[in-house]
Amino acid sequence: MREWIRWQFGRPTAADVLKRLVRRLEEIGATGTTVNEDPPEIHFTLNGVQMHSHLTHLVRDLLRAKGGRARDIEFDRYLEGTMLRPIGADVPELSEDYASVRARLVPLLRTRADMAKSALDLANALTQDEAALTRASNQTPFRPLVGDYVAMLGLDTPESTARVAQGMLDKWGVSFDTAFDDALDNLRGLPEDLGWQQIAPGLWQGAWNDSYEPSRLLLPDVIYRSGVAHPVAMVPLRHVLLVADANDIAGLALMAAMCKQLRQEHSRWLSCRPLQLVERAWQPFEAPEPLRPMFQELISVEDSEDYSAQKRLLEQRRPQEASGPFVGAVKLVQFKDSERVMSYSVWPDGVDTLLPLTDLVAFASHDKPDQAVIVAWADAVRIAGHYMQPVDGLHPPRMRVNVFPNGDEQAQLRAVKAV
Known part of the structure; x- marks a missing residue:
């Protein structure tokens, strides 16, 4: 009851x-x-x-x-x-020819972290033999956009959108580039509905109401139709596209605030990394100094969530991998004398660790476990980077560390400690 x-x-x-x-x-x-x-x-x-x-x-x-x-x-x-929907239930039989599915292709905007999580999830669900048999056909081909953003192919259905894997393209006998160009044409031909809507002074939102709003980043002419001269875009959710002008401080602040609110209200995020459209090419946007802490907080929280999801998936690996390295966590901290939120990870003495890339690194020695030396990531790389081994296949990336800095290196770290 x-x-x-x-x-x-x-x-x-x-x-x-x-x-x-x-x-x-x-x-x-x-x-x-x-x-x-x-x-x-x-x-x-x-x-x-x-x-x-x-x-x-x-x-x-x-x-x-x-x-x-x-x-x-x-x-x-x-x-x-x-x-309960079987894998591929929304996808036409692979025996169908390309002509029967071409009109239903759409480009999807995602992040490398999202793709990596899906790959880890699939790997956890399969045996090693199953993974070897399905790896090639289940790979999702993509086209880099900028930074962490990538574009992949989706197949539109009445109830959902299925990712198009390489095996499907092989069965259809079509290359990714050809299918992607067709998907862009399909996206351009979708009904405009309400188009761009000004939702606040200096802030516009795409209102096509088809769940492919973020995909319009792939159509620069559509972005310019918002009337914004120097577009900065954010896509916090998979159905939300926001645009403000790079020279409008108030509009940019509203956009960042709205992204923060949406991330607090929803669990299925896309990304809060801002992009600026320069002519017809996207590039990472560096927020002006007054707004930098606000934008940096959004990115730090996003990275922390991505690392947390990755840590959970890595720790769910099969029993034969249970003796592997410790998967380090990401923590966020806000200093009293600054509004900026910063991330940190711990490099423990004597523990084989998969270390996430963070703003700060805390070196915790056996001798003084309660007096960790915290330094900026750049200083950690400069002094102890020769102990860092990049881990293949992970995004966001990690470094494997199984050696602790020696006495001389620890002295160098103390000399540049951040806090």
């Missing part, structure tokens, strides 16, 4: 969500169901197929929903439209 009351009128717990999910799955014949609360995930077998799902986004969305009816709708949408 208490669980029902929380669901209908209060705030359900993660355990409430998992119990409801287990009951529903067992009703439709799922067996071997196991759950984990932190992080929330579920494993089960249905119709002879072993399945698993990470539930962090679902739990967050249900906790934010207002009232039982809204939670029921979100719960059913996720169960039927995401969890």
